[in-house]
Amino acid sequence: MPRYEFTEGSSSKFWEITLEGTTLTKRWGRIGSDGQEKVEEFDSKAEAKKAYEAQIHEKERKGYTLAEGSDGDGEEATAESAVNPDLEAAILAKPDDVKGYLAYAAWLEGEGDPRAELIRIQHSALDAPAATATAARKKAEKFIEEHADELLGESLAEAVSDESLKLEWHLGFIREARVGQVDYDSVADIPELLGELLAHPSARFLSRLTIGMASFDGENEYDDTLEVLAKAKPAPPLRSLFIGDFEFPDETEISWTQVGDLKPLYKVYPQLQELRVRGGEVDFGKIDLPELRSFTVETGGLHLGAVKDIVKAKWPKLESLEIWFGQENYGAGGGVKDLKPLLDAEGVPALRKLGLRNAEFTDDLCAALPKSKILAQLQELDLSMGTMSDEGARTLAENAKAFGHLKSLDVTQNFLTKEGQKAVAKVAQAVASGNQRTPYDEESRYAAVGE
Incomplete structure (x- = not known):
């Protein structure tokens, strides 16, 4: 039990404190006496730890110092997993x-x-x-x-308690994990927490990883978090990775988030089957993920370089591709001509679901898709959140034969009038066309998500 003492003038007092799980045990009195003892119980280890640190800080502020030979760590040692x-x-x-x-x-x-x-x-x-x-x-x-101390250790157990770490276990090991700050009062260091998780024996077979808010203080940046992920040794066998699991605009604006450079992850996690990225300032580089089945990028402004990286990639097993292009005001670049490799079905032999969403050139897509090579192999097409007008809807209707094989077509959150919705209603086997937006004038149509 850590022992603190205060000797000044006629005062000669001691104070001891021990933290064990959710229990605080304190003893105090005059040096040389047995003193008094008090036990406090807390609802969680995180609350107990917080009280433990606060009370030590208060005693130190009053002049108490750690007695010679006393151990300042009130936590019991935890066993390491074999x-x-x-x-x-x-x-x-x-x-x-x-x-x-x-x-x-x-x-x-x-x-x-x-x-x-x-x-x-x-x-x-x-x-x-x-x-x-x-x-x-x-x-x-x-x-x-x-058995949290043995299975996780103190730091990870506390992170679970304060919900900055959420886990799903499978056959004795962590199968799924989510790391992220909880709110504006959170002090969790997400890169540090992720590093501890990846290094722990319980996460040796981690299959699905979700990264939430890296920071509520200032811009939400993932550079340090991605660096930790790229340097994991040994790296877990991730099959699913979601970077940017936050609510926008409630937690942060999508374009205020900096995802960073994903290139170092490709060699470390070649078995990825699902990759989802939300935010801005993302660098894909040459994408090499041969096992990927699903790829999603959600952004308010996808720059031209990123568009070209995506459409040039070779995806031998990719079944679902979803791209949010965003607004030019927030860095979006490119158009239909830049999507030519994708529209020509290059490198995507298994693609069945395509989302070209949140675009400022949706009417141009309506004109290009009927003549594209990719359309014939698709089962689902999503053109939502864009700038489709009634003209675009009529183009789809005029080419209904080309789209008739589609199981679903989504044109929600565009700028269709009732007439436009009616025109597109029977283009595919199932058409979603609700939640349309109304422009101020013909020139004021914009992608749904920018900032």
Whole structure:
């Protein structure tokens, strides 16, 4: 128990404090006496830690100093998870095979690691009747909470408690994670938190990662976060990555966010199947993600270089591509002519869903798509949030035969009148055309999202 003392004039006092989980234990009195003791309970480890630090700070402000030989860290040491590289390699080779996890559990049990029990509990929920599965999941949640120090360590457990880190566990390991500041009062260092997560044995098989707000203070920038992600050793087998999971404009404007350079991530995470990016100032470079099935970029101003990087990429397995172009006032560049490789179906043999959204050239797209090579292979087409006028709708209607095979067409949040909506209503098997916007005049149409 850390011991602080205050000696001045006739005063000779001590004060001790210990933090264990959600419990604060304090003892104080005159030096040489047993003193008094008080125990405080808190609702979460984060609240207890905050009170612990605040009370120490208050005593230090009053002149108390750490006694010689006293340990200033009130936290108990936590056990480190046992690791077996060979068994990990077997799981990484077949991540969906439960046999690898059960073999790991057998080894971990011999090491006295509680993760073994968690693997078995979660395994019991797989392919079980609903009632059995529900009971097992509740048991696993309780087990994780009770063994948070062993399974996560102090820092990550506190981050879970204050919700800057949200986790989903699978067979004893973290399968999905979301990191991000919670609100304007948050002090979580997101790059540091992400680094701790990626280095932890529990995240060895992390498959899905979502990054929320990096900072509510000033511009929301991801440069440092991406650097941590690119330098992870060993890198987790990410299949899904979402950078920029924030609400705009409530948390920040989309164009106030700087995503940064994604190029270093391609070699580190070649098995990515889903990549979603939200924000501005994004640098794709030469995209090399051969396993990708879904790619989405949401921005208020996609610069011409980024447009060209996307349409030049080779996507042998890509099934869904969604691009938000944005407004010229916020850096958007390019037009239909810059999309020629994509419209000619170059490098996208598996593409079935295409979103060309939030564009200021939607009417031009309506004219170009009927003659494009890509249209025949599509099942879903999304032209929403753009500047489509009734003229664009009529163009689609006049070429209805070219679009008739589409299972769905989305033209919502454009500038169609009732007449325009009626014209496009039967162009595809299902057409969404509601939530239209009204321009001040013919020259005032604009993409839905800019700032």
